[in-house]
Amino acid sequence: MEKDDYLELYRQMILIRLVEDQASVLYQQGKIGGFLHLYIGQEAVSTGLISARQEQDRVITAYRDHGVAINCGIPAKVVLAELLGKVTGCSEGRGGSMHMADVSRNFWGGHAIVGAHLPIAAGMALGDRYQGSDSVTICMFGDGATNIGYFHEALNLSKVWNLSVLWVCENNLYGMGTSVDRASAVSEIRQKAEGFKIPNSRVDGMDVLKVREAAQNIIETVRSNKTPYFLEIETYRFRGHSMGDPERYRTSEEVKCWQNEEDPIGIYHKYLLDNKISSDGELNELEKTAEQEVQEAVQFAESSPEPLPEDLYKNLYVEME
Amino acid sequence: MPRITMREAISQALWEEMERDPKVFIMGEEVGVWGGSYAVTRGFYDHFGAERVKDTPISEATIIGAAIGAALTGLRPIAELMTINFAFSAFEHIVNQAAKLHYMFAGQMILPMVIRTVGGGGRQLAATHSQTPDAIFAHFPGLKVVAPGTPEDAKGLLKSAIRVNDPVLFIESATLYQLKGEVSEGENLIPIGKSKIQRPGKDVTIVTYSKMLETSLKAADQLAQEGIEAEIVDLRTLRPLDMAPVLESFKKTNRAVIVEEGWRSFGVGAEVASRIYEEAFDYVDAPIQRVAQKEVPLPYNQTLEQLALPQVEDVINAVKEVL
Numbered sequence: 001m002e003k004d005d006y007l008e009l010y011r012q013m014i015l016i017r018l019v020e021d022q023a024s025v026l027y028q029q030g031k032i033g034g035f036l037h038l039y040i041g042q043e044a045v046s047t048g049l050i051s052a053r054q055e056q057d058r059v060i061t062a063y064r065d066h067g068v069a070i071n072c073g074i075p076a077k078v079v080l081a082e083l084l085g086k087v088t089g090c091s092e093g094r095g096g097s098m099h100m101a102d103v104s105r106n107f108w109g110g111h112a113i114v115g116a117h118l119p120i121a122a123g124m125a126l127g128d129r130y131q132g133s134d135s136v137t138i139c140m141f142g143d144g145a146t147n148i149g150y151f152h153e154a155l156n157l158s159k160v161w162n163l164s165v166l167w168v169c170e171n172n173l174y175g176m177g178t179s180v181d182r183a184s185a186v187s188e189i190r191q192k193a194e195g196f197k198i199p200n201s202r203v204d205g206m207d208v209l210k211v212r213e214a215a216q217n218i219i220e221t222v223r224s225n226k227t228p229y230f231l232e233i234e235t236y237r238f239r240g241h242s243m244g245d246p247e248r249y250r251t252s253e254e255v256k257c258w259q260n261e262e263d264p265i266g267i268y269h270k271y272l273l274d275n276k277i278s279s280d281g282e283l284n285e286l287e288k289t290a291e292q293e294v295q296e297a298v299q300f301a302e303s304s305p306e307p308l309p310e311d312l313y314k315n316l317y318v319e320m321e
Numbered sequence: 322m323p324r325i326t327m328r329e330a331i332s333q334a335l336w337e338e339m340e341r342d343p344k345v346f347i348m349g350e351e352v353g354v355w356g357g358s359y360a361v362t363r364g365f366y367d368h369f370g371a372e373r374v375k376d377t378p379i380s381e382a383t384i385i386g387a388a389i390g391a392a393l394t395g396l397r398p399i400a401e402l403m404t405i406n407f408a409f410s411a412f413e414h415i416v417n418q419a420a421k422l423h424y425m426f427a428g429q430m431i432l433p434m435v436i437r438t439v440g441g442g443g444r445q446l447a448a449t450h451s452q453t454p455d456a457i458f459a460h461f462p463g464l465k466v467v468a469p470g471t472p473e474d475a476k477g478l479l480k481s482a483i484r485v486n487d488p489v490l491f492i493e494s495a496t497l498y499q500l501k502g503e504v505s506e507g508e509n510l511i512p513i514g515k516s517k518i519q520r521p522g523k524d525v526t527i528v529t530y531s532k533m534l535e536t537s538l539k540a541a542d543q544l545a546q547e548g549i550e551a552e553i554v555d556l557r558t559l560r561p562l563d564m565a566p567v568l569e570s571f572k573k574t575n576r577a578v579i580v581e582e583g584w585r586s587f588g589v590g591a592e593v594a595s596r597i598y599e600e601a602f603d604y605v606d607a608p609i610q611r612v613a614q615k616e617v618p619l620p621y622n623q624t625l626e627q628l629a630l631p632q633v634e635d636v637i638n639a640v641k642e643v644l
Contacts, residue, residue: 092427103429108393110426116413119383123390123398130346130372130396150413153383160378315428316462318486320561 006277009051009208011286013043013265016067018294019076020239023066023083023097026298027243032083036097039067041238044264045170046071046140048211049233052219053138058128060108060121061140063098064170064237068140072107074100077297086304093307094315115145118154118167125163129226136222140168144175146189158228159196166215166222167193167230170205176241177249193230205235206264209271236262322503330472330504331437331493332361334479335399337508339369342397345483348375349384349401349437358403359439359498381407385414385436389422389488392434397483405440405492406450408458419488420463433486435479440468441494441532441582442630448618451626453583455531456592458490459559465513466559468492470534472502474557477511485513494532494582516563518570522552525640526570528593529580530556533612533631537580540636551640559589567593568601575606576643580636585613610639 020038027036039046042064050059050071061068069079074090082089082100090100091110098112108124111117121139128135145151146169158165169189173180181187193200203214211233222229236258240247247255272278325333339345346369347353347362353376356363366374377384381402388400402408408415415436422430442451459466465487469475475493482489519534520541529537534555541551552570556562571577577597579590590611597609615629 090427091425091429094427095425099425101426101429103426108430109422113413113417116382116386116418119380119386119414120390120393120418122383123387123392124394125390126387127391127394127396130391131394150382150386153378153380154386156378157380157383157387161375315424317465318423318428318431318433 003277006272007286009047009212010268010272010283011290012047012071013208013268014287014290015076015293016043016047016070017265018290019066019070019079019297022080022294022298024243026083032097033085034096035063036243037064037241038237038239039064041258041264042170042172042205042235043067044208044211044268045205045233045235048208049138049140049168049215051212052215053136055106056133056135057219058106058108058124058135058137059140060117060124060137061110062114062117062142062145063110063112064142065098065100065110069100069102069107069110072102073105074102074107075297076294077300080297080301081304084301084304085306086301087307088300088304115141115148115150117141118145118150119157121165122154122158122163125158125165126161129163134164134223136164136166136219138166138168138219140170142175143169143171143173143180143189144183146192147175147183155193155196155198155228159198162227164222164226165228166219167198167228169230169232170235171232172235172237174241174249177245179249188232190230190232198228198230200230200232202232202234205233206262206267208264208268322505324501325472325504326498327472327475327493327500328359328361328498330476331479334476335362336365338480338483339373344395345397345399346373346375347399347401348377348388350377350379350403352376352401359495381410382414385411385419388434388436389414389419389432392432393430397433399435399437399483402436402438404450405438405454406452408438415458415490416461416464420461423487424463431486432488434488435482436488436490437493438490439493439495441496442619442626443496445621445623445626447621451619453581453614455492455559456583456588459589464560465489466492467513467557468531468559469557470497470531470555471519472500473504473509474511474517474555476504477509478513478557480508481510481513484510489513492531497532497535500535514558514561514563516554516556516558516566518552518566519555520551520553522550522574524550524574524576525552525643526567526574526577527551527553527580527636527640528556528567528577529553530559530589531582533580533582536631536633537636539633540640543633543637544640549640549644556589562592564596564600567597571597571601572604575604578610578612578636578639578643580612580631582631583614584616585611586616588613607643610642612636612639
C-alpha cells in the first residue's frame with residue numbers, strides 16, 4: 001500500500017462518521033423523514049471491504065447503506081440530498097435513507113427488506129457468469145438476515161451454480177434489539193455457510209486493514225475459483241438500530257466500552273501514527289477537509305430543489321404502453 | 322392460419338425469442354431435463370443447453386430474486402413459477418422488489434424480465450393448488466400483469482413481454498393448454514395493455530379474460546340461439562388496464578357482466594365495474610353483474626369444485642339479469 005492508500009481509507013472513514021453525525025442532527029431537526037440507520041462504529045467494515053474490490057465488482061447491501069454509498073464513491077452531498085428527499089439525491093428523492101444506489105459506480109443499493117437482496121445478488125453473479133464476465137458480486141447483510149429463508153435459498157443456489165458471490169455478514173451482535181445468541185442457532189454466523197459447503201472465515205471488523213487484507217485475498221479467490229465465499233465481519237454499531245431506539249437491550253457501559261476501546265477510526269488513527277505513516281497534523285488536515293466537505297454537502301442538500309409533483313409517475317415503467 | 326394449442330403457441334413464443342436473442346434464458350423448477358411440468362419447454366434443454374434452460378432448486382423467492390439480479394445485468398430472464406400458488410413464496414420478490422426497483426432508484430435499475438406462471442382451478446388439485454389470485458398481483462404499480470385467453474394472444478403477448486424492459490407477470494391457465502386456435506404465421510407482436518373485442522354484439526357487454534373467455538364465448542353462443550347478442554371484451558392485460566374498448570362497448574349496450582375465475586371480493590370485476598360506474602355512469606341501464614368463484618377455498622370433490630367455479634350457466638343467468 002502506498003501512503004495515499006492508507007490516507008484514503010482514513011479519509012473515507014472520517015467522511016462517513018461526519019456524514020452520519022450530520023444526518024443525526026438533520027433528523028432531529030425534522031429534515032430527514034422515515035427511518036435512519038447510522039453506520040457509526042461500522043465504518044471500517046465497508047471501507048476496508050470496498051477498497052479491495054475491482055471496478056467491475058458489484059456491491060449490494062442492506063438498509064444501513066450510507067457508508068457503503070460513500071465508499072463506492074457517491075459524493076457526500078448526493079447522499080445527504082437523498083436523505084433530505086431532494087431531486088439531486090442519488091435516487092432523486094424516491095428512495096431515501098434505505099434505498100441509495102449508483103449503478104454507474106457498480107453500487108446496486110440500498111435494500112430495506114431484510115435478506116431480500118441476497119437472491120438478487122445471486123442473480124447478478126449469474127448474469128455476469130452467463131455473459132462471460134469475471135466480476136465478483138459483493139453482497140453485504142447483517143447478522144439478522146441470516147435467519148430468514150431468502151438467505152438460505154440464496155446461499156444454496158450460489159453453491160449449486162458456483163456463482164462468484166462474496167457473501168459478507170456484518171455481525172454487529174444485534175438484529176434490531178435481539179442479540180445474535182437469542183436469534184441464531186449458531187453464534188458464529190460463518191458456521192451457517194458450512195451447511196452449503198461454502199468456504200468461510202471471520203475477520204475483526206474494527207480494523208480496517210485486516211478487513212481490507214482479508215477481502216483482497218478472498219475477492220481474488222472468488223474470481224479465480226468461480227465459487228462463492230462467506231466472510232463474517234465482527235463489528236458493533238455505536239448508535240441505536242435506528243433513530244429513536246431506546247436501547248433497552250444493551251447497557252450504556254457496553255456501548256461505552258466499545259466506543260473507548262474499539263473505535264475503528266481511533267484504532268486506525270493510532271496505527272497510522274505508531275507506524276509513522278502519517279502525522280497528527282496531516283490527519284487533522286484530512287479531518288478539516290472532510291468537515292468542510294460535509295458542511296458544503298449540507299448546504300447543497302438543503303438548497304437543492306424538491307422533486308416536481310408532475311414527476312410523480314416518472315420511472316414507474318420503462319415503457320408506458 | 323394454422324390451428325395450434327395454447328401450449329404450442331406459448332412454446333413457440335419462447336423458442337422463437339430464445340433463437341432471436343441470446344440474452345433470453347429460462348429458469349425455474351423442472352423447466353429443463355423434465356421439459357416443464359406442463360410440457361411447455363419440452364425439447365428446450367436439448368436444443369438450447371443447460372446454461373439457457375436452467376433447472377433451479379425449489380426456491381421460489383430465489384428464482385424470482387435471481388431473475389431480477391440477472392435482469393439488472395442486462396439479461397432477459399424468463400423465470401417460471403410452476404404454479405401461481407407458489408408465487409406466494411416469492412411474493413416479496415414479485416411485488417416488493419421487481420415492481421419497485423425501477424421507480425425507487427430513479428430509473429437506474431432496469432428489469433427486462435418475465436415471470437411465467439399458471440393459475441386457475443378445475444383439475445381437482447384442492448384449495449392450495451387451484452387459485453386465481455390475479456387481482457392481487459394486478460394491485461401493484463410497477464408490475465405488468467398479462468393473462469391471455471387464446472393461443473394467438475398467448476404467443477403475441479408473450480413475445481412482447483419478453484421484449485419490453487419492464488417486469489411482466491404472465492399468467493397462463495392450467496385448463497387452457499389444450500385449447501386450439503388460429504395463430505398467425507410469422508411474427509405477430511401483440512402489445513401489452515390493450516383489451517380486445519373477441520366477439521362483437523349489441524345487447525350486452527361481457528368483460529372477461531383468460532380461462533373465462535372460453536366460458537363466456539360458450540355462453541354467448543347459447544345466448545345467440547335465444548337472439549341475444551353479447552359483445553365480449555377480453556382484457557388480456559390486467560395492469561395496465563385498458564378500459565377504452567370496455568367503455569366503448571358499454572356505451573353501446575348499456576349493460577355489462579364481468580366474468581372472472583377468481584373470488585368476487587376485491588377482484589377484477591370489482592375494479593372494472595367501478596371504473597364503468599365512474600366513467601360511464603350516464604349509460605348504465607341496469608346494475609352491473611359479476612360472475613366469479615364462490616367464496617370458499619376450492620374443494621377437491623369434483624362436484625363441489627365445479628359448483629364453486631363460474632360456469633356457462635352462471636354467465637347466461639347474469640346476462641339475463643342485466644337485460
